[in-house]
Structure formats: C-alpha cells, structure tokens
Amino acid sequence: MAKRPAALPFEVQARVGQPLGMAPRAFLRDYWQKRPLLIRGAFPGYVSPIEPEDLAGLACEDGVLARLIQHDRARDGWTVRSGPFPEDLFPALGDRDWTLLVQDMDKWDPDIAALLPAFDFLPRWRVDDVMVSFAATGGSVGAHVDQYDVFLLQAMGRRRWQIDASAAMGRGRPPLDFRDDAEIKLLREFTPSHDWVLEPGDMLYLPPEVPHHGVAEDPCLTFSLGMRAPSVAELMGDYIDTLAAEAEESLRYADADLEPAKDPHEIDATAMARVVEALNAVRMADADALGDWFGRFITVYRAAAGPGLGEGQPLAPDELARALGGGLVLQRHPWTRVAWRRAKKGARLYVAGLALCMPVTDAKQLALAARLDAETWDTLSDAGRDCVAGLLAEGHYRLEAPDEDTP
Ligand code: SIN
Numbered sequence: 587m588a589k590r591p592a593a594l595p596f597e598v599q600a601r602v603g604q605p606l607g608m609a610p611r612a613f614l615r616d617y618w619q620k621r622p623l624l625i626r627g628a629f630p631g632y633v634s635p636i637e638p639e640d641l642a643g644l645a646c647e648d649g650v651l652a653r654l655i656q657h658d659r660a661r662d663g664w665t666v667r668s669g670p671f672p673e674d675l676f677p678a679l680g681d682r683d684w685t686l687l688v689q690d691m692d693k694w695d696p697d698i699a700a701l702l703p704a705f706d707f708l709p710r711w712r713v714d715d716v717m718v719s720f721a722a723t724g725g726s727v728g729a730h731v732d733q734y735d736v737f738l739l740q741a742m743g744r745r746r747w748q749i750d751a752s753a754a755m756g757r758g759r760p761p762l763d764f765r766d767d768a769e770i771k772l773l774r775e776f777t778p779s780h781d782w783v784l785e786p787g788d789m790l791y792l793p794p795e796v797p798h799h800g801v802a803e804d805p806c807l808t809f810s811l812g813m814r815a816p817s818v819a820e821l822m823g824d825y826i827d828t829l830a831a832e833a834e835e836s837l838r839y840a841d842a843d844l845e846p847a848k849d850p851h852e853i854d855a856t857a858m859a860r861v862v863e864a865l866n867a868v869r870m871a872d873a874d875a876l877g878d879w880f881g882r883f884i885t886v887y888r889a890a891a892g893p894g895l896g897e898g899q900p901l902a903p904d905e906l907a908r909a910l911g912g913g914l915v916l917q918r919h920p921w922t923r924v925a926w927r928r929a930k931k932g933a934r935l936y937v938a939g940l941a942l943c944m945p946v947t948d949a950k951q952l953a954l955a956a957r958l959d960a961e962t963w964d965t966l967s968d969a970g971r972d973c974v975a976g977l978l979a980e981g982h983y984r985l986e987a988p989d990e991d992t993p
Pocket residue numbers: 685718719721726727732736798800808810
C-alpha cells in the first residue's frame with residue numbers, strides 16, 4: 587500500500603534480491619521522478635571494473651566525450667576543459683580539487699555495460715549512458731541540478747553528497763538560478779537538507795531538478811546512470827520534420843468552395859478552418875506511423891556524431907547461417923540503440939533510427955540479445971534473419987569469434 591509521502595524515508599538499506607531496498611514497483615510508485623533516495627549497499631562489496639588510469643587513458647582518445655573540471659578554492663573559480671586531453675596533463679594536475687568526467691562508458695567498456703541489466707525495471711530506451719567520473723580529493727563539479735533522473739553509484743573511494751530535498755519534503759521548490767561567473771551551471775544558492783558520505787556500493791537516486799553537490803572525500807570513482815528524457819520541444823521538432831518529409835506534395839491548402847472575398851486582405855474563419863484541415867491531413871493519426879516515428883527517434887544516439895560503425899560485412903542469410911554454425915557469433919555494436927514495439931501486424935524492431943518489420947518473438951529476441959549465436963539464429967523467422975543480415979552489412983553487428991572481449 588502507498589505510504590504518505592512524509593512517512594517515506596530518504597535512506598534505505600538494500601537487501602538480498604532487493605538492490606533498491608524495496609520492490610521496483612514500490613520504488614517507481616514512491617520515488618521515481620518524485621523523491622531522492624540513498625540506497626546503502628545497493629551493490630554490496632562493489633569493486634570498480636576500471637581504474638582511474640583507465641579513465642584518464644580513454645579521455646586522451648579521439649571521439650571520447652570527456653571533461654575536466656578544476657576548482658580553485660582560493661578564488662572559488664571553476665575551469666572546464668573538454669577532451670581529448672594530452673597524456674602529460676594528468677600528472678600535472680596535482681592531487682586535489684579536480685574531476686575528470688567521461689560519458690558513454692557503457693559503450694566503451696563491457697564491464698560497465700554489465701551494470702545495465704540491474705536497471706531492467708526501467709525501459710532500456712530511457713537510459714542514456716553511464717558517465718564515469720574520477721575525482722581527486724576535494725574534487726567536485728559544484729552544486730547544480732540535472733534535468734534527468736540519475737543513479738549515482740559510488741564505485742571507488744568515498745564521496746560526500748549533499749542534496750536539497752526540500753521540494754520532496756513539501757517545503758517548496760528551491761531557487762534554481764545559476765551563477766553567471768562560471769562556465770558550468772552552478773547554483774547561486776544551495777542549502778542542503780541531507781548530507782551523506784557514500785562508500786563503494788552505495789547508490790544515490792536523484793529525480794530531475796534536485797540540487798546536489800558531491801565532493802570527493804578521497805580519490806574516488808562515481809558511476810552515473812543517466813536517463814534520456816527528450817524535451818517536448820525536441821519531440822515536436824523531430825515529429826514535425828518527419829511529418830513534413832513524409833507529407834505528399836499534392837496535399838495542400840485547398841479552397842474549391844471559395845466565395846467572393848468581402849475584404850481581400852482578411853484571413854477569415856473559413857480560411858482558418860481550411861488551414862486546420864490541411865494540417866489534419868498529415869496528423870499521423872495512424873498508431874503505427876506514430877510508433878515508428880518515436881521508435882526511430884529514441885533509438886538514435888543523442889549526439890549528432892557518435893563513433894562510426896566501421897565497415898559492414900555484407901553476407902547473405904545462408905552464408906551468415908554457415909558462419910554461425912561454424913561457431914562465430916554476431917556481436918551488436920555497443921553504440922547501436924535498440925527497442926521494439928508491437929505493431930498492428932507483428933512487430934517493429936527499431937535499430938539506431940531504422941524501423942524493421944518482423945514477428946514479435948524475433949523483435950523481442952533481437953532487442954534483448956547483444957550477442958547472437960547459432961542457437962538464437964535458428965529461432966528467428968526469415969524476416970528476422972534478413973534484417974540481421976542487413977544490419978550486419980550496415981555495421982550494427984560484427985561477426986566474430988565468441989571469446990572476443992566485447993559486451
Ligand atoms: C560527478 O560524478 O562528479 C557528478 C555527477 C553529477 O552530479 O551528476
């Protein structure tokens with residue numbers, strides 16, 4: 587039964603089989619997009635699969651979205667730099683007051699991607715990425731708010747988190763004005779209501795717009811599972827572009843029943859009714875058309891340029907079947923976002939902006955399995971196999987030996 591919000595704790599202890607400290611249904615009902623929650627021991631005994639040096643190494647490579655934030659305490663000044671960074675940068679930074687943040691670590695590192703199934707109570711297409719930060723002692727990105735839900739898993743060392751949960755405590759929305767003297771969005775005012783030190787395995791969930799400030803107590807790694815929630819402006823812009831691209835040229839403003847104009851400069855009510863009619867003709871009232879637009883939209887990687895797919899491998903389905911039968915596997919590209927949807931007939935699999943028709947069982951299977959072997963291939967219909975061959979040719983899968991270390 588739902589508890590009164592005032593009776594809900596802001597801190598819980600995870601239990602065996604309950605990494606959220608409660609059933610996912612209770613978490614979604616009481617906390618998701620509503621209240622922050624600190625979950626002690628969400629990943630008990632968690633050991634980071636990466637070292638700070640691995641993160642620094644990656645931040646020096648092209649195509650990696652990395653930022654370095656330094657805080658000069660004496661003048662409360664903040665410096666932000668974007669990667670890729672020269673390798674000799676890190677030894678020169680000193681041992682205090684800086685943070686290195688790298689986005690999309692779930693795509694770069696299979697061991698970090700392995701965290702994602704723990705969040706399968708959320709639609710995977712709602713997940714944006716896992717960002718990893720390394721902070722030297724005292725390092726922080728300042729007090730700020732995010733527009734997205736985030737799960738902050740402490741992976742190494744300790745971080746002190748202060749948050750302002752006043753909105754969830756019924757004390758009203760805190761001021762969210764930003765300082766105008768820093769390149770990063772820092773809150774002008776921050777009055778914490780909670781103050782916690784997180785140890786490895788502890789996890790803090792924050793809904794959007796909860797002010798928070800995390801400072802490294804000692805050198806620490808924090809993993810942030812960030813959600814993707816497109817703004818209405820983004821949704822409308824993309825939807826309208828799709829409508830415009832798909833509308834037939836012949837569908838246009840029409841006035842075969844025009845009466846002689848009383849005032850030739852007036853846009854009258856009848857003209858406006860015709861405008862509405864013209865817009866209605868392309869409204870995409872068809873559920874499949876709307877679903878296809880959204881599926882394609884939400885499976886496109888957020889940034890205009892992600893790392894390229896590399897060369898595709900054009901193989902006919904029967905050649906592919908032989909390769910899989912010989913022990914090779916198909917590994918999905920880590921940057922390829924996937925979702926599926928039931929259609930009027932069968933299903934659609936959405937892959938990085940493509941919409942592919944196939945039976946429901948194929949779509950479920952292909953969305954779930956990042957790695958396909960001969961056994962899975964055998965369960966697919968011809969339509970599903972043709973789609974896989976097409977995706978392989980486009981570079982969304984790679985054919986490889988099963989022991990290659992990819993997620
Ligand atoms: C960090 O990891 O330093 C910042 C994460 C956040 O505040 O969202």
